Amino acid sequence: MSGHGTPIPMTSTPCGALTGTAQVPGDKSISHRALILGAMCVGETTITGLLEGQDVLDTAQAMRDFGAEVTDHGSGRWSVRGVGVGGFAEPERVIDCGNSGTGVRLIMGAMATQPITATFSGDASLNGRPMARVTDPLALFGCQTVGRSAGRLPMTLVGARDPIPVRYTVPVPSAQVKSAVLLAGLNAPGETVVIEQEATRDHTERMLAGFGAEISVRDTDAGREITLTGQPELVPQHIDVPRDPSSAAFPVCAALIVPGSDVLVPNIGLNPTRAGLFTTLREMGADLTYENEREEGGEPVADLRARYSPDMKGIEVPPARAASMIDEYPVLSVVAANATGQTVMRGVKELRVKESDRIEAMASGLRANGVTVEDGPDWWIVTGLGAGKVPGGATCASHLDHRIAMSFLILGMAAQSPVHVDDGGPIATSFPIFEPLMTQLGADVQRD
Ligand SMILES: O=C(O)C1=C[C@@H](OP(=O)(O)O)[C@@H](O)[C@H](O)C1
Numbered sequence: 001m002s003g004h005g006t007p008i009p010m011t012s013t014p015c016g017a018l019t020g021t022a023q024v025p026g027d028k029s030i031s032h033r034a035l036i037l038g039a040m041c042v043g044e045t046t047i048t049g050l051l052e053g054q055d056v057l058d059t060a061q062a063m064r065d066f067g068a069e070v071t072d073h074g075s076g077r078w079s080v081r082g083v084g085v086g087g088f089a090e091p092e093r094v095i096d097c098g099n100s101g102t103g104v105r106l107i108m109g110a111m112a113t114q115p116i117t118a119t120f121s122g123d124a125s126l127n128g129r130p131m132a133r134v135t136d137p138l139a140l141f142g143c144q145t146v147g148r149s150a151g152r153l154p155m156t157l158v159g160a161r162d163p164i165p166v167r168y169t170v171p172v173p174s175a176q177v178k179s180a181v182l183l184a185g186l187n188a189p190g191e192t193v194v195i196e197q198e199a200t201r202d203h204t205e206r207m208l209a210g211f212g213a214e215i216s217v218r219d220t221d222a223g224r225e226i227t228l229t230g231q232p233e234l235v236p237q238h239i240d241v242p243r244d245p246s247s248a249a250f251p252v253c254a255a256l257i258v259p260g261s262d263v264l265v266p267n268i269g270l271n272p273t274r275a276g277l278f279t280t281l282r283e284m285g286a287d288l289t290y291e292n293e294r295e296e297g298g299e300p301v302a303d304l305r306a307r308y309s310p311d312m313k314g315i316e317v318p319p320a321r322a323a324s325m326i327d328e329y330p331v332l333s334v335v336a337a338n339a340t341g342q343t344v345m346r347g348v349k350e351l352r353v354k355e356s357d358r359i360e361a362m363a364s365g366l367r368a369n370g371v372t373v374e375d376g377p378d379w380w381i382v383t384g385l386g387a388g389k390v391p392g393g394a395t396c397a398s399h400l401d402h403r404i405a406m407s408f409l410i411l412g413m414a415a416q417s418p419v420h421v422d423d424g425g426p427i428a429t430s431f432p433i434f435e436p437l438m439t440q441l442g443a444d445v446q447r448d
């Protein structure tokens with residue numbers, strides 16, 4: 001959904017202990033992929049636990065625009081009657097991906113090797129994000145792009161009539177770029193090979209295998225090499241979407257910094273390409289345990305239990321861990337402000353090209369609330385004040401970025417004075433039940 005409604009200013013007031021169980025919604029990355037791959041099968045894919053956040057709803061609408069039948073059966077149950085690999089219809093209107101980088105980049109990949117033309121756009125945040133990282137490799141398949149010179153949306157893609165498979169080394173650590181190339185490779189004859197120097201979330205590879213594609217992964221000196229055989233007949237699946245570790249991060253971090261808290265966050269996927277935050281928090285001394293560890297649908301899953309941890313210490317987060325916690329640095333910086341010593345985060349320049357420049361957004365909001373932050377092109381350092389010592393009291397800009405808005409609301413729960421955000425509207429893109437869920441745990445989060 002393009003554009004953005006009236007801003008929703010919000011305030012988080014310091015609260016008493018957070019307690020109870022937090023049932024966070026389905027994984028956003030997996031939800032997008034389930035809809036897109038469902039649309040590329042002949043037959044009906046069924047999905048349970050789909051995240052019904054705006055980002056995913058925009059992908060559902062896009063799949064309808066490309067000819068798939070996407071039905072909402074209520075309570076997170078959805079079905080997709082797909083059109084098969086190479087069967088996308090030419091959309092009659094602009095594909096509006098709203099706020100979602102994952103949505104637009106994966107869908108561009110999926111249509112790039114089909115003989116159709118589509119125009120893509122989004123909100124002011126998405127239209128400011130780099131797209132050449134996707135259109136460059138898609139050009140190798142024979143897909144043409146017409147658009148703004150800076151490689152920004154809106155832009156039109158003319159899909160390749162006779163696609164050729166590619167061998168491509170992803171130049172930035174990005175699961176979205178990797179996935180776009182793999183989805184384009186689906187409709188190219190022969191083998192498409194993607195090499196990533198740093199491992200990023202592997203949901204596309206896992207799901208392609210689940211849908212019956214021939215895909216193999218091996219570790220080489222150049223990195224992780226993924227080989228996909230094009231033009232398979234994908235087989236419809238049932239997908240039970242696990243709960244999102246990136247959403248779980250918010251109640252977990254809140255519990256660690258609010259005195260007396262004890263919160264259970266059940267059924268969280270702990271795929272190693274996603275779980276870096278939890279490892280980091282434990283290294284900082286967080287009382288965070290994995291209960292009932294098990295495997296579900298080939299993924300490691302556990303119930304997370306987070307308890308107030310007043311003695312956390314800042315650490316240097318290993319840069320090699322960045323990809324596995326890339327969306328969690330904003331909320332980590334809030335925990336870091338409530339720890340003692342410095343938390344050093346390096347190798348994170350990708351944070352500057354998310355829904356906002358997340359280093360800049362967090363650094364300026366934290367400073368306004370009394371926290372010392374230093375930053376450079378691909379690093380930032382938060383100097384912790386210790387448990388409960390953040391003054392708070394400031395209004396922070398969310399810059400159309402859900403994770404920034406939620407992070408500052410978490411900051412307010414453990415600060416000395418309330419913290420305000422200028423617009424909580426973007427929270428609905430990934431975590432539409434954030435407010436009631438946090439309130440039910442005992443937080444005081446209000447719309448102004
Ligand atoms: O593939 C995905 O589902 C995602 C990949 C990451 O983006 P990049 O690929 O740009 O790192 C992440 O930040 C985003 O929230 C979801």
Ligand SMILES: C=C(OP(=O)(O)O)C(=O)O
Binds near residue numbers: 101
């Ligand atoms: C970066 C994110 O999403 P996207 O790139 O899909 O907009 C996110 O959810 O934090």
